[in-house]
Amino acid sequence: MSQTYGSESPRAPRQTSHRKPARYLVVIESGGFILARLFLDTREQVAEFDAATEEAAQMMAGLSPTKGAEGPEWDKALEGHSVAERRAADVYTLDV
Template sequence: MSQGFGHELPARHVQQDHRKVSRYLFVIGSSAGPVAKLFLDSREQVGEFDAGTEEVAVMTRSATSSTGASGTEWDKALSGHSGQERAAATVYLLDV
């Protein structure tokens, strides 16, 4: 009649930190077509996917938008894009 005596106890569960909430959604042109990029408040990129997906439509439904990302705060985050692509980009401010 074994009731588990002598067996090692499982390790304690460690709660991992969750990723912060994305604050900005960019729809920016590229050579392969429009791309959607997600950024944190710190301007750190946390995601990139095709801008034609249904998720982009859902995220932008109630978001406010502006055109252009030519400010110096975006220089590092968007360094792989030309000035024309950055000027034509649509920037959405996501609700938190």
């Protein structure tokens, strides 16, 4: 009988560092589409998707947005958006 018969034993779990959680959800119009963009607390973008998805609605549930993302902290993160788009954006601070 072969020594390789059967299933391999499970390996011990590795302790790897997790990604930082998203801190901000910005709902912003871009070229006629409403986007949901997720950012870390450093304003680094980690995801972008259609704001009409169920996931976006679940993230926004029970949270009150701040109107506008015009501050200097958003300049680099939202540099591809016009001033009007940034002014109309809704910024949600997510519970971490």
